[in-house]
Amino acid sequence: MxxxxxxxxxxxxxxxxxxxxxxxxxxxxxxxxxxxxxxxxxxxxxxxTTGEYDNVVLIRRSAETEVQSGVDRTQANIVASHAAIGLGADGQPMLSKETLVLISLNKRGSDKPSNIIIRGVGARALTLRPQVKLTAGRMFRPGASEIVAGASIARRFSGAGIGETLRFGQREWTVVGLFDAGNSGFDSEIWGDADQLMQAFRRNAYSSVVLRLSDSGRFDGFKKDIEGDQRLTLEAKREQTFYSDQSxxxxxxxxxxxxxxxxxxxxxxxxxxxxxxxxxxxxxxxxxxxxxxxxxxxxxxxxxxxxxxxxxxxxxxxxxxxxxxxxxxxxxxxxxxxxxxxxxxxxxxxxxxxxxxxxxxxxxxxxxxxxxxxxxxxxxxxxxxxxx
Known part of the structure; x- marks a missing residue:
């Protein structure tokens, strides 16, 4: 009882x-x-959620992050010719050669600075990252000193709002658009043209190469080809795995x-x-x-x-x-x-x-x-x- x-x-x-x-x-x-x-x-x-499962990130072997990595132009071009890479509607490889730079910005209403990622991307960046959507303004023009900022960056940092300017790399950069990345890590970044950023910061190598394979099931073979090629010193990871490791x-x-x-x-x-x-x-x-x-x-x-x-x-x-x-x-x-x-x-x-x-x-x-x-x-x- x-x-x-x-x-x-x-x-x-x-x-x-x-x-x-x-x-x-x-x-x-x-x-x-x-x-x-x-x-x-x-x-x-x-x-x-920053990474797409179907995307592949290539960084320098033994580098843990894009900040530590370097992919020279010759190696990037060799990778771009691989037969496993998917092609867009225009017949060009679904690939973005990217460079990463850290700059210091002050928060709005404060003199306290924080490091912010400036990501130089290629023309395929938005196609490769479907979670990134422009919410205001327009995309930057290739070859111009223009940038687009993540919505959270624009809210919290001075000079990062649409129509404002930031000075870094000995240039004035105009914010021409804002994007929302679906609460992913890209929300904390500013994007611009990769070649323009490399010139501004006097770099001769990319930080990473992001691409999409024609068939996700070809990843193991692609990884073996890249890491076994004596001309390359690169490591291949699925983008989702790459960013997950960062956490x-x-x-x-x-x-x-x-x-x-x-x-x-x-x-x-x-x-x-x-x-x-x-x-x-x-x-x-x-x-x-x-x-x-x-x-x-x-x-x-x-x-x-x-x-x-x-x-x-x-x-x-x-x-x-x-x-x-x-x-x-x-x-x-x-x-x-x-x-x-x-x-x-x-x-x-x-x-x-x-x-x-x-x-x-x-x-x-x-x-x-x-x-x-x-x-x-x-x-x-x-x-x-x-x-x-």
């Missing part, structure tokens, strides 16, 4: 103030835990920091839950004795108090998760450890995070409530009724 759930819930309601305070402490811990998971998921989602260092840092904070805070929350449940047991000695006298077994008492603690944890978990879900409307920017440039991304909530968060709150409730529940279950009937 088990103790009804409605009876357990009424006990929590009868101690509304204590229940609210304990649930509030649990909610704060759950909020931190969920926020960290959402931040990590937002980072991963931003960098993974590892920052994602690991966020995960370790978040786990550390969650463990520290959860210890405090579990201690609070334990104290609350011990107080509940102490105030309900007579009730426990009555339940035992009515025929309820020790295991029923143990289960009832554990259920009470877990209900308390569920309330705290739902409240904490509800507040954490509001953070989806916020954006966050930090330094990408790989490129040393600013990267903007947001918090992202999904079903896996909801499940992990609620399980985490249940574990806190179970751990915090186990010892008090065990104490209640071990009470002798005579001692409990006498103490009442």
């Amino acid at each position: 088990s103790i009804p759930l409605s009876y357990i819930a009424r006990n929590l309601w009868a101690r509304r103030l204590t229940t609210a305070l304990t649930a509030g402490g649990l909610a704060l811990v759950v909020f931190v835990f969920a926020a960290v998971l959402m931040l990590d998921e937002g980072l991963r989602n931003t960098l993974v 590892l260092a920052l994602s690991t840092f966020i995960s370790i920091l978040g786990l550390t904070l969650s463990v520290i805070f959860s210890i405090g929350a579990m201690i609070g839950a334990t104290i609350t449940m011990y107080a509940s047991v102490a105030n309900r000695v007579g009730e426990i004795g009555t339940l035992r006298a009515l025929g309820f077994q020790r295991r029923n008492i143990l289960a009832a108090f554990l259920t009470e603690a877990m209900l308390l944890a569920v309330v705290g978990g739902v409240v904490g998760l509800a507040f954490a879900s509001l953070m989806q409307f916020l954006s966050f920017s930090t330094t990408n450890f790989q490129s040393f440039s600013e990267l903007a991304f947001g918090f992202k909530l999904n079903a896996a995070i909801i499940v992990k968060t609620l399980l985490f709150s249940l574990v806190m409730g179970m751990v915090g409530g186990f010892l008090p529940a065990l104490r209640a279950a071990r009470m002798q009937i005579v001692d409990a009724l006498r103490a009442a």
